[in-house]
Amino acid sequence: MTGLLPHVVAHAVERRSVYGASTSYGLIALVLLLVLLAEWDAIGSLARLPRRSLMFAAVTIPLAVAASLTIITRVALLIH
Amino acid sequence: MTVRRLPSLRLPSVVAVTLLLIVMAVEIVLIAPGHVLSGGIVDGVLVFVLVTVGARVFGWRLAAEAPLATVARSVSAARALALVPLMRVTALGLPLRQGSPAVGTLVLAGLLGSAAVLCAPALCVSRRSLWGSGSRWLHALVALSGLLLGYLAYLLGAPALWAAGARPGRIWLVLIAAIAAGAAEELVFRGTVQVTFQRACGRVGVVGVTALFASTYLGAGSAALVLLYALAGIAFAHVVARTERAAGAVVGHVLLAVGAGGLWPVLFGRKAASWAHDPATVVAMAAAVVIAAAFVLSRPVRVAGPDVAAEQRPDHV
Numbered sequence: 001m002t003g004l005l006p007h008v009v010a011h012a013v014e015r016r017s018v019y020g021a022s023t024s025y026g027l028i029a030l031v032l033l034l035v036l037l038a039e040w041d042a043i044g045s046l047a048r049l050p051r052r053s054l055m056f057a058a059v060t061i062p063l064a065v066a067a068s069l070t071i072i073t074r075v076a077l078l079i080h
Numbered sequence: 081m082t083v084r085r086l087p088s089l090r091l092p093s094v095v096a097v098t099l100l101l102i103v104m105a106v107e108i109v110l111i112a113p114g115h116v117l118s119g120g121i122v123d124g125v126l127v128f129v130l131v132t133v134g135a136r137v138f139g140w141r142l143a144a145e146a147p148l149a150t151v152a153r154s155v156s157a158a159r160a161l162a163l164v165p166l167m168r169v170t171a172l173g174l175p176l177r178q179g180s181p182a183v184g185t186l187v188l189a190g191l192l193g194s195a196a197v198l199c200a201p202a203l204c205v206s207r208r209s210l211w212g213s214g215s216r217w218l219h220a221l222v223a224l225s226g227l228l229l230g231y232l233a234y235l236l237g238a239p240a241l242w243a244a245g246a247r248p249g250r251i252w253l254v255l256i257a258a259i260a261a262g263a264a265e266e267l268v269f270r271g272t273v274q275v276t277f278q279r280a281c282g283r284v285g286v287v288g289v290t291a292l293f294a295s296t297y298l299g300a301g302s303a304a305l306v307l308l309y310a311l312a313g314i315a316f317a318h319v320v321a322r323t324e325r326a327a328g329a330v331v332g333h334v335l336l337a338v339g340a341g342g343l344w345p346v347l348f349g350r351k352a353a354s355w356a357h358d359p360a361t362v363v364a365m366a367a368a369v370v371i372a373a374a375f376v377l378s379r380p381v382r383v384a385g386p387d388v389a390a391e392q393r394p395d396h397v
Contacts, residue, residue: 001239001341002261003296003309004192005171005185012116013176022175025120029173032124039132055159058199059131059166062191066173069187073175 018077022070029070033063092154093281096161099130100277100288103164107295120172123165130162150280156203157280160272163199164292167192167268182250182257189260196267203276210271210326219328222319226332229312230339236304236361237352241341244350255342262333269293270316271326278321278381286381287373290317302357307365312336314372321381 001007013021040056106122109115170191176184200207241254269289277285294310316329355361 001297001300002185002258002265002337003293004167004188004261004265005181006296006299008113008299009116009168009171010176010181010184012113013172013174014180018175018177024117025172026175028120028124029169032127032169035128036131039128043132052202054202055131055199058195058202059127059162061198062166062170062195063173065187065191066170070173070175 018070018073022074026067026070029063029066033060033067036060036063092151093285096154096157096277096280097284097288099158099161100285100292102126103161104288104292104295106165107168107292108298116172120169123168126165127162127169130158130165152204153276153280157273157276157285159199160203160205160276163192163196163268163273164296166195167296182254185261186253186257189257189264193260193264193267196264196272200272203272204279205272205275209275209324210267211330215323218319218323219325219331222315222328223331223335225315226312226335227339229308229315229332230336231344233305233308233336233340234344234348235353235356236308237302237356238305238340239301240345240350241338255338258337258341259334262337263330265293266316266326266330266333269313270320270329274317274320275324278324283321283377283379283381286317286321286376287314290314290373290376293317303362304356304365307362307369310369311365311372314369314376318372318376318379321376322379324382 013025016024036056036059040053040060043052043056103126106119106126109119109122167188171184171188174184174187197207197210200210241258242251246254269292273292274286274289277289279285281288290310290313293313294306297306297309300306300309312333316332319328320326
């Protein structure tokens with residue numbers, strides 16, 4: 001039992017297929033990732049703020065890994 | 081070490097506490113079955129607002145009304161708070177399959193723990209403070225309290241980490257996931273969110289972040305168990321509030337998780353105590369939480385340290 005991944009969240013994702021989950025819950029992570037990357041790029045072009053870049057990196061890396069894992073899983077399912 | 085009381089809450093601190101309450105409300109809504117998707121969308125918006133627009137507007141609007149250091153502390157608190165909704169959005173984005181929550185928890189713990197460590201300098205929290213122990217006896221005490229709290233959680237019916245007759249490989253995986261999850265939660269909640277909030281809002285911030293931590297356990301099953309996690313959160317928060325070091329809290333949380341779901345069920349069997357679901361138990365736990373919270377509110381917190389001077393750099397806001 002952990003607050004990191006509550007049963008309700010795990011159950012909600014598990015009971016859908018990979019395709020179903022990635023086009024609903026996965027889409028939230030993907031859209032947020034793209035919006036944050038666009039914002040990061042916009043801020044980066046205005047001024048060099050290393051601290052803010054660090055914050056953006058910290059937030060976007062988990063989202064990028066989650067999105068990558070979903071894409072890899074979908075491709076793997078497609079091949080099989 | 082400088083320990084002093086904050087004089088009063090300023091406007092930026094009030095805004096930071098309001099953001100904390102909004103995130104907590106979303107956590108509570110998200111835990112209700114059927115609201116996971118809407119909760120996830122709101123969490124996604126919150127991450128964006130806290131990291132970008134909110135922090136910027138917050139800085140511009142309030143900079144004219146409050147000292148720069150106060151605004152910078154509140155902006156840091158708002159940005160650190162983004163890690164909590166990020167936790168949910170990342171969890172929802174993972175391709176979890178039936179029977180894979182242990183792997184999911186492990187991946188999530190690695191990602192969120194790394195995020196907390198990576199963004200710490202951006203929030204004026206030194207990475208050394210995430211691992212350091214400051215007053216060693218205090219940290220040793222709170223680490224050992226994790227074992228006791230774990231035993232109490234076991235008596236109150238905390239679920240076992242693995243099913244009876246599980247293979248050794250499965251047991252090791254679940255144990256590693258529980259250790260990683262405990263450490264990641266402490267790095268996020270105590271190491272970054274609490275430290276930034278206690279600098280911005282003092283004792284109110286400490287209690288607020290502990291309430292947010294407890295709200296992530298609302299799906300634990302019983303009210304007594306949720307209250308036990310709130311009590312554990314207060315114990316861990318108190319040590320971090322006094323020292324701005326998270327080592328004791330990390331070890332304490334890991335011992336709580338491994339003890340409640342692994343060690344104690346193996347030693348004493350898998351049955352919860354007969355009084356676990358009694359209303360009197362819930363009342364006793366609630367009283368313990370209120371007393372512990374009142375104790376934390378009555379004690380001064382560490383609000384200044386070597387990292388705070390760096391907050392006044394103009395690029396921070």
